[in-house]
Amino acid sequence: MSVAVGSKPSQSEDLRNLTLSGHVGFDSLPDQLVNKSTTQGFCFNILCVGETGIGKSTLMDTLFNTKFEGDPASHNEPGVRLKAQSYELQESNVRLKLTTVDTVGFGDQINKEDSYKPIVEYIDAQFEAYLQEELKIKRSLFNYHDSRIHACLYFIAPTGHSLKSLDLVTMKKLDSKVNIIPIIAKADTIAKNELHKFKSKIMSELVSNGVQIYQFPTDEETVAEINATMSVHLPFAVVGSTEEVKIGNKMAKARQYPWGVVQVENENHCDFVKLREMLIRVNMEDLREQTHSRHYELYRRCKLEEMGFKDTDPDCKPFSLQETYEAKRNEFLGELQKKEEEMRQMFVMRVKEKETELKEAEKELHEKFDRLKKTHQDEKKKLEDKKKEIEDEVGAFSKKKAAVQLLQAQQAGSQSTKKDKDKKKFLPFLKHPKTWRPLLTL
Amino acid sequence: MAEPQSKPDPDPEPKTEATVTGQDLFGYVGIESVLDQMKRKAVKTGFEFNIMVVGQSGLGKSTLVNTLFKSKVSRKSCNPSFEEGISKTVNLQSISHVIEEKGVKMKLTVIDTPGFGDQINNLNCWEPIMKYINEQYEKYLKEEININRKRKIPDTRVHCCVYFVPPTGHCLRPLDLEFMKRLGKVVSVVPVIAKSDTLTLDERQRFKERIRQDLWTNGIKVYPQKEYDEDAEDRILNDKIREKIPFAVVGTDKEHQVNGKNVLGRKTNWGVIEVENVAHCEFANLRDLLIRSHLQDLKDVTHNIHYETYRVRRLNESNLNGIGLSASPLASMNGTAVRKESESNL
Numbered sequence: 001m002s003v004a005v006g007s008k009p010s011q012s013e014d015l016r017n018l019t020l021s022g023h024v025g026f027d028s029l030p031d032q033l034v035n036k037s038t039t040q041g042f043c044f045n046i047l048c049v050g051e052t053g054i055g056k057s058t059l060m061d062t063l064f065n066t067k068f069e070g071d072p073a074s075h076n077e078p079g080v081r082l083k084a085q086s087y088e089l090q091e092s093n094v095r096l097k098l099t100t101v102d103t104v105g106f107g108d109q110i111n112k113e114d115s116y117k118p119i120v121e122y123i124d125a126q127f128e129a130y131l132q133e134e135l136k137i138k139r140s141l142f143n144y145h146d147s148r149i150h151a152c153l154y155f156i157a158p159t160g161h162s163l164k165s166l167d168l169v170t171m172k173k174l175d176s177k178v179n180i181i182p183i184i185a186k187a188d189t190i191a192k193n194e195l196h197k198f199k200s201k202i203m204s205e206l207v208s209n210g211v212q213i214y215q216f217p218t219d220e221e222t223v224a225e226i227n228a229t230m231s232v233h234l235p236f237a238v239v240g241s242t243e244e245v246k247i248g249n250k251m252a253k254a255r256q257y258p259w260g261v262v263q264v265e266n267e268n269h270c271d272f273v274k275l276r277e278m279l280i281r282v283n284m285e286d287l288r289e290q291t292h293s294r295h296y297e298l299y300r301r302c303k304l305e306e307m308g309f310k311d312t313d314p315d316c317k318p319f320s321l322q323e324t325y326e327a328k329r330n331e332f333l334g335e336l337q338k339k340e341e342e343m344r345q346m347f348v349m350r351v352k353e354k355e356t357e358l359k360e361a362e363k364e365l366h367e368k369f370d371r372l373k374k375t376h377q378d379e380k381k382k383l384e385d386k387k388k389e390i391e392d393e394v395g396a397f398s399k400k401k402a403a404v405q406l407l408q409a410q411q412a413g414s415q416s417t418k419k420d421k422d423k424k425k426f427l428p429f430l431k432h433p434k435t436w437r438p439l440l441t442l
Numbered sequence: 443m444a445e446p447q448s449k450p451d452p453d454p455e456p457k458t459e460a461t462v463t464g465q466d467l468f469g470y471v472g473i474e475s476v477l478d479q480m481k482r483k484a485v486k487t488g489f490e491f492n493i494m495v496v497g498q499s500g501l502g503k504s505t506l507v508n509t510l511f512k513s514k515v516s517r518k519s520c521n522p523s524f525e526e527g528i529s530k531t532v533n534l535q536s537i538s539h540v541i542e543e544k545g546v547k548m549k550l551t552v553i554d555t556p557g558f559g560d561q562i563n564n565l566n567c568w569e570p571i572m573k574y575i576n577e578q579y580e581k582y583l584k585e586e587i588n589i590n591r592k593r594k595i596p597d598t599r600v601h602c603c604v605y606f607v608p609p610t611g612h613c614l615r616p617l618d619l620e621f622m623k624r625l626g627k628v629v630s631v632v633p634v635i636a637k638s639d640t641l642t643l644d645e646r647q648r649f650k651e652r653i654r655q656d657l658w659t660n661g662i663k664v665y666p667q668k669e670y671d672e673d674a675e676d677r678i679l680n681d682k683i684r685e686k687i688p689f690a691v692v693g694t695d696k697e698h699q700v701n702g703k704n705v706l707g708r709k710t711n712w713g714v715i716e717v718e719n720v721a722h723c724e725f726a727n728l729r730d731l732l733i734r735s736h737l738q739d740l741k742d743v744t745h746n747i748h749y750e751t752y753r754v755r756r757l758n759e760s761n762l763n764g765i766g767l768s769a770s771p772l773a774s775m776n777g778t779a780v781r782k783e784s785e786s787n788l
Binding site: 017018019020021022023024025026027028029030031032033034035036037038039042063064065089091092093094096137138139141142220222223276277280281282283284285286289293297300301304305 | 470471472473474475476477479480481482483484485486489491510511512513514515539540541542543544545546548589590591593672673706729730733734735736737738739742746750753754757758
């Protein structure tokens with residue numbers, strides 16, 4: 001049976017706007033969508049970057065109206081490390097899984113060149129974890145605990161002059177990875193007129209250095225206005241406090257000084273309310289979306305390209321991930337095989353070497369054995385010769401002994417015959433004229 | 443775990459006056475405004491919904507879809523001059539419209555399947571449909587594993603397949619069983635009894651019971667599936683629905699006067715069948731299920747379960763063969779890396 005799948009109309013052509021003749025009911029769709037998320041809960045992760053003692057933990061406590069656990073950090077940290085803590089907050093029927101990440105030891109070292117590195121590594125690690133989950137075969141993205149940083153609050157020290165170079169360098173490294181919201185910490189140390197100058201100096205420095213901070217979205221009518229007015233006050237000058245002071249007849253979060261009381265939630269005193277407004281009440285969802293659709297996509301693109309995947313090759317013929325992967329895989333397998341071959345050859349060579357070594361050793365041993373044997377034989381022979389000599393001598397000696405004994409016996413038996421014997425002995429001499437002469441000359 | 447006291451503020455956005463007046467803001471942080479933010483964003487991006495209607499010709503598929511969305515969304519209405527003959531093949535045709543209600547925009551795509559079950563030999567007539575569904579998954583998967591991918595991947599996957607059962611009054615036919623069995627695995631199937639104004643209430647009840655029996659005997663899972671109920675609340679709600687499926691529906695786009703009111707109905711010599719009257723037929727139930735309460739759920743089940751199943755199958759396939767898509771470079775590389783390590787221990 002032949003199959004003809006009907007043509008799917010392209011987006012721009014056949015899309016018509018129809019009017020409904022009655023109430024259908026899909027206007028409840030946003031509610032349906034939101035209900036789903038409510039049951040699952042939301043994730044929100046804030047990273048606080050700033051020097052030790054600048055008020056990061058206090059500000060978090062003030063923002064979320066609660067006391068997060070944790071002790072103040074010491075100033076003796078050898079390097080920057082990131083400490084993450086998760087909390088579950090609930091307000092009416094909304095559950096928020098909040099994670100605050102603190103940079104412990106930032107700005108404390110003498111050499112701060114590498115201070116930004118642990119922060120960048122942490123952010124990248126969160127993206128990597130999400131990417132790994134997304135690339136898995138069996139994945140469960142819908143109940144994955146999102147640990148990617150949605151907002152980075154950068155705490156600027158209230159010097160009153162300008163940004164420190166450490167701040168500039170760190171912000172420049174972070175601006176393509178996370179939504180940066182710069183805030184001026186401990187703003188109660190700056191007078192109002194200085195504050196305005198400080199703010200404009202900071203903003204101009206950020207612009208001139210090309211640091212991209214988070215832009216509050218102005219494309220939606222409902223929030224465009226409020227976002228636009230708030231953007232003017234960037235960076236927000238905040239004061240944090242969890243202590244309450246009696247003002248009038250109410251308790252308010254404030255800091256008490258001998259010369260007055262700084263109210264945290266008074267907009268004349270500091271911009272805390274604006275920060276809370278922007279961060280939580282108006283743009284939380286946008287922050288999450290930007291993290292996912294901009295920063296994470298950028299990371300993903302770079303990471304995949306780094307691994308050698310391409311979408312299109314220089315001639316603009318679309319490569320599919322498949323082909324690239326195929327090629328890479330073959331390359332990889334080829335390399336693997338080559339390495340295997342190499343190893344095998346090396347192994348064979350080693351075996352051969354060992355064999356020759358062993359053979360040589362064997363030969364040596366044989367030679368040694370032969371030598372020793374020969375020496376042994378020589379010695380043995382010598383010994384035998386000596387033995388023979390000795391035996392000969394012994395034999396000679398015993399003969400002589402026997403002869404002497406015989407002689408003695410003869411002498412004792414016949415003394416008389418001695419002269420004869422002598423004569424006999426001499427006679428030959430006498431008879432022989434030759435032997436005479438020496439005698440005569442006597 | 444810290445929990446702030448929750449004092450729901452009736453006006454979530456505090457006045458931007460200079461001083462703090464009257465309201466007690468200590469306990470309230472404003473986290474719940476994220477719900478509004480999400481709604482606004484969702485409304486701004488708009489929704490997409492793709493519905494497929496399957497059934498023999500003459501069962502009233504196009505009419506029902508028109509009734510559901512109260513506008514002429516079906517193929518027939520778009521090509522009125524088209525002569526409707528029995529087509530020799532199963533043609534899938536999809537028409538898209540944008541409809542708006544109270545600021546919520548929805549891109550609705552209706553996929554029609556004329557020719558299904560109309561031949562003498564209907565063997566494998568579900569194949570073009572399965573192919574189409576899988577093609578949509580494939581398209582989505584390809585876009586998802588692209589390096590430079592779009593922010594919002596266009597979603598053409600079939601979210602819901604409405605299967606029209608002819609009102610025989612007996613039980614499901616082999617074609618119905620075959621089709622629902624196969625398609626129940628890849629898409630959410632919602633069976634409905636078409637043209638149910640030919641059945642009396644008793645007949646209807648018995649027919650439904652037999653259908654449910656048949657479905658259960660054959661292991662066919664229709665929407666809402668029991669396994670995907672997330673919590674007790676969902677289960678209670680879905681159990682109620684499961685007791686009533688398949689819905690017996692009647693469709694029409696004509697209005698008549700009943701008791702002085704204008705209602706959608708079919709006029710016959712023996713009375714007017716009011717489509718939206720739950721005493722007459724279960725159209726309202728179907729509409730509520732599909733649109734008012736479970737539309738997002740249908741999309742979620744398609745995305746989280748059917749699409750993921752397809753993806754797993756596809757990626758495993760390509761890993762085994764070494765061809766085709768392989769979007770799990772890390773996983774596969776991990777696999778080969780492990781192999782390399784084990785081989786180095788020669």
